[in-house]
Amino acid sequence: MLEDTQQHCCATHSTTINTHIKYVFGPESSQKAIFDNIALALIDDLLHGKNGLLFMYGITNSGKTHTMQGTTQEGGVLPRCLDVIFNSLGDLQAKKYVFRPDRANGMDVQTEADAMMERQKKDLMPLTQRTTSTPRRKEKEDFSNIVRVPDTTRVNGLVEDNMYSVFVSYVEIYNNYIYDLLEEMPDTISAKFSSQNKGVGNDPNALSLPSKSLREDSNHNMYVANCNEVEVKSADEAYIVFLKGQKQRKVAHTKLNTESSRSHSVFNIRLVQAPLDPAGEEVLQDKNEICLSQLSLVDLAGSERTHRTKTSGDRLREAGNINASLMTLRTCIELLRENQTNNANKIVPYRDSKVTHLFKNYFDGEGKVRMVVCVNPKAADYDETTHVMRFAEVTQEVQIARPSGPKFETGLTPGRRRAHQMYRKMLEQEGTPRASLPARPAVITLGPPFPALQMNDPNEDVISNLLSFLAEREKRRNILDSERLRKEEAFRLRLQEFERETEAVRAANLDLQKEVDRYKKKVRIFENEKENINRGHGEAFRGLQNELAEKDKKLQKEMQERDKLRLALKGVQQSEKERWEKEMGKRVKANKMEYENILWVKNAQLDQLKQIVCGSGSGDVLPAEEDQVMQEVEEPAVRPKTKPTLNRSQSPPPKRTAPPVKVRHRRSRSTSNAVWVDHKPASTLNTETVLQPVGPKKKKTVNTPSVKDLKNTDNYMVTHQEEDSKGEVETRIYKADVLTTRGGGRSVQFTDVEQLKTGSPTNSPPTGKESQMKMERLEAKRS
Numbered sequence: 001m002l003e004d005t006q007q008h009c010c011a012t013h014s015t016t017i018n019t020h021i022k023y024v025f026g027p028e029s030s031q032k033a034i035f036d037n038i039a040l041a042l043i044d045d046l047l048h049g050k051n052g053l054l055f056m057y058g059i060t061n062s063g064k065t066h067t068m069q070g071t072t073q074e075g076g077v078l079p080r081c082l083d084v085i086f087n088s089l090g091d092l093q094a095k096k097y098v099f100r101p102d103r104a105n106g107m108d109v110q111t112e113a114d115a116m117m118e119r120q121k122k123d124l125m126p127l128t129q130r131t132t133s134t135p136r137r138k139e140k141e142d143f144s145n146i147v148r149v150p151d152t153t154r155v156n157g158l159v160e161d162n163m164y165s166v167f168v169s170y171v172e173i174y175n176n177y178i179y180d181l182l183e184e185m186p187d188t189i190s191a192k193f194s195s196q197n198k199g200v201g202n203d204p205n206a207l208s209l210p211s212k213s214l215r216e217d218s219n220h221n222m223y224v225a226n227c228n229e230v231e232v233k234s235a236d237e238a239y240i241v242f243l244k245g246q247k248q249r250k251v252a253h254t255k256l257n258t259e260s261s262r263s264h265s266v267f268n269i270r271l272v273q274a275p276l277d278p279a280g281e282e283v284l285q286d287k288n289e290i291c292l293s294q295l296s297l298v299d300l301a302g303s304e305r306t307h308r309t310k311t312s313g314d315r316l317r318e319a320g321n322i323n324a325s326l327m328t329l330r331t332c333i334e335l336l337r338e339n340q341t342n343n344a345n346k347i348v349p350y351r352d353s354k355v356t357h358l359f360k361n362y363f364d365g366e367g368k369v370r371m372v373v374c375v376n377p378k379a380a381d382y383d384e385t386t387h388v389m390r391f392a393e394v395t396q397e398v399q400i401a402r403p404s405g406p407k408f409e410t411g412l413t414p415g416r417r418r419a420h421q422m423y424r425k426m427l428e429q430e431g432t433p434r435a436s437l438p439a440r441p442a443v444i445t446l447g448p449p450f451p452a453l454q455m456n457d458p459n460e461d462v463i464s465n466l467l468s469f470l471a472e473r474e475k476r477r478n479i480l481d482s483e484r485l486r487k488e489e490a491f492r493l494r495l496q497e498f499e500r501e502t503e504a505v506r507a508a509n510l511d512l513q514k515e516v517d518r519y520k521k522k523v524r525i526f527e528n529e530k531e532n533i534n535r536g537h538g539e540a541f542r543g544l545q546n547e548l549a550e551k552d553k554k555l556q557k558e559m560q561e562r563d564k565l566r567l568a569l570k571g572v573q574q575s576e577k578e579r580w581e582k583e584m585g586k587r588v589k590a591n592k593m594e595y596e597n598i599l600w601v602k603n604a605q606l607d608q609l610k611q612i613v614c615g616s617g618s619g620d621v622l623p624a625e626e627d628q629v630m631q632e633v634e635e636p637a638v639r640p641k642t643k644p645t646l647n648r649s650q651s652p653p654p655k656r657t658a659p660p661v662k663v664r665h666r667r668s669r670s671t672s673n674a675v676w677v678d679h680k681p682a683s684t685l686n687t688e689t690v691l692q693p694v695g696p697k698k699k700k701t702v703n704t705p706s707v708k709d710l711k712n713t714d715n716y717m718v719t720h721q722e723e724d725s726k727g728e729v730e731t732r733i734y735k736a737d738v739l740t741t742r743g744g745g746r747s748v749q750f751t752d753v754e755q756l757k758t759g760s761p762t763n764s765p766p767t768g769k770e771s772q773m774k775m776e777r778l779e780a781k782r783s
Contacts, residue, residue: 049291051368052368059381082269094163097110148239179212268296272290675713677705715735719733
């Protein structure tokens with residue numbers, strides 16, 4: 001229904017999904033009539049442990065929000081639901097903080113003492129000591145001056161032996177994101193949420209709230225994670241919570257509506273009920289006995305066409321998300337109807353929208369679903385209204401199974417709350433302090449209390465009523481007595497049977513005990529025999545152990561002596577070996593020198609003979625000349641060589657067999673003009689030869705090359721020196737090309753090697769004294 005200031009007539013159409021009952025309300029219908037026909041049955045289900053869902057559906061500017069909220073003089077569906085709930089509960093409500101949300105869509109229960117401590121901590125704490133995780137608003141709204149007309153309707157039939165508590169939460173679905181409207185604004189908020197969740201609210205300076213996620217609890221029910229749930233104890237307190245959340249809801253001005261809802265709002269009412277303990281004083285401390293029921297009041301945003309609302313920018317994006325979510329809702333309803341009518345098994349796309357995903361459990365049969373379809377009789381809205389009514393017609397054909405309500409069968413005595421109250425009141429009247437009151441035992445009543453015995457009218461039949469009451473009471477007593485006797489007899493029979501079974505078990509136990517004693521005696525005999533055997537074996541074992549220890553000592557001593565002897569022999573062997581090695585070295589050196597001298601003498605003689613033969617020109621040699629040659633050969637170092645006195649051609653002087661200088665080496669071919677990296681280790685020695693390797697002109701000498709050194713060059717050379725078997729220094733220069741690898745690195749590929757060798761002359765002439773000694777040894781051998 002629209003507000004009266006708009007002066008529009010409207011009709012509200014309500015349909016119940018899974019029934020064919022329809023209610024049509026005109027503009028003259030009151031909010032009370034709409035509530036009684038639509039929402040009162042949902043309240044009754046909520047109080048009896050069943051879930052409910054109520055949708056407000058329609059195009060924009062059709063009166064959905066007004067039907068949900070109403071005015072202060074004539075409240076809508078939501079405030080009347082709160083009034084009826086708390087009117088029905090009355091004194092059956094539990095104290096605050098007895099029930100606590102477990103943050104997983106469930107409830108925990110705690111004792112009255114713990115709840116009192118929490119109340120003192122949170123409610124009775126001074127304002128100066130209170131700390132909150134988020135700062136409060138600078139300007140706090142005051143809703144205490146709101147005056148409204150409450151609804152006085154109440155629902156009967158509640159379980160009096162249960163304790164009840166009401167929790168409310170308020171969320172909105174904006175641009176397919178879920179926000180908690182009861183969450184207080186922080187001073188600073190992440191830019192991530194600000195950019196994604198930017199919207200327009202009633203407060204132009206308001207910041208965006210962080211979005212929430214959907215989760216599934218242990219019973220496969222969907223819920224909003226980390227959502228604030230407020231425990232309320234009156235309808236006014238719950239309505240104030242709703243108004244606080246309404247201040248943060250996204251609304252905006254469009255061409256068709258001055259305050260158009262830009263989001264889907266969901267106001268959840270959760271009723272928690274649990275049975276009392278056997279004394280009827282506190283809630284039973286068993287989480288499994290807690291019953292949770294929920295009523296969700298959903299105010300859907302209206303579908304709209306952009307060519308009529310003239311929206312752009314953020315309003316256009318909001319309209320697109322609203323229409324998409326409503327289209328997903330229609331698709332889910334149509335697929336449900338198709339699956340039921342055609343016996344199909346198509347997948348319902350609940351996850352395409354947060355609205356359908358949040359309430360998919362209701363469509364699967366977890367509660368009653370009702371929809372209020374609001375229409376606007378304006379001619380310009382005819383096409384959109386037609387689509388809305390067709391969708392409402394489709395919803396009537398969907399059948400959803402309704403689960404049965406919970407049954408509180410705890411096995412405890414009914415009426416224990418009232419009996420506990422009467423018992424307390426009686427003891428207080430007698431003067432017993434309340435703190436010292438004992439726990440009340442279970443009470444069996446004989447029926448209702450006595451009727452009024454005061455006679456106000458002579459014609460009043462008080463005596464007959466009293467007689468009938470007493471007769472009924474006596475009848476109840478007789479029934480209870482007979483039932484007591486029957487139960488006593490049954491108990492006596494069971495007790496006798498139990499005693500017989502006990503006697504049989506006792507007799508069997510005696511037989512077993514005798515057998516056990518017999519086995520114990522055998523065990524003791526065997527243990528004594530075992531001890532005797534162990535004692536004899538122990539002495540023999542100790543003797544063997546002592547003998548083995550003595551032999552181990554002897555063996556260890558022999559091993560030590562053997563090791564000493566081995567070390568001594570090894571030292572003698574080593575010293576003898578060194579002595580023989582020295583002696584053999586001296587002998588080898590002496591033999592080597594002797595053979596070298598003999599070889600040198602023979603070479604000298606051959607040279608002299610060669611000179612004589614080459615110089616004479618003929619084969620005839622005189623005796624005198626032969627003696628002169630022999631003398632010159634035998635004494636080459638005593639007297640200088642002179643020309644022969646005979647008239648023969650002069651022989652050339654003997655040639656020296658060893659060069660006067662060191663062997664020359666060829667030049668290095670490292671004469672390239674490219675840039676080279678010369679890797680020359682720090683231990684490289686200079687050869688000091690006449691010829692030196694000529695390296696490239698452009699080179700960089702390093703001791704240890706790095707990747708940086710090879711980065712800007714294409715040539716590489718490394719110098720390596722080693723000593724050969726003759727003790728000469730051999731130098732090798734390895735050349736390589738530096739190539740670029742596929743991975744962007746550098747690799748070295750060797751292409752050439754140059755070898756330089758440094759050595760001394762191989763044959764040096766002996767001195768004169770050495771030559772004379774060699775000649776004497778040669779003559780001695782000849783003779």
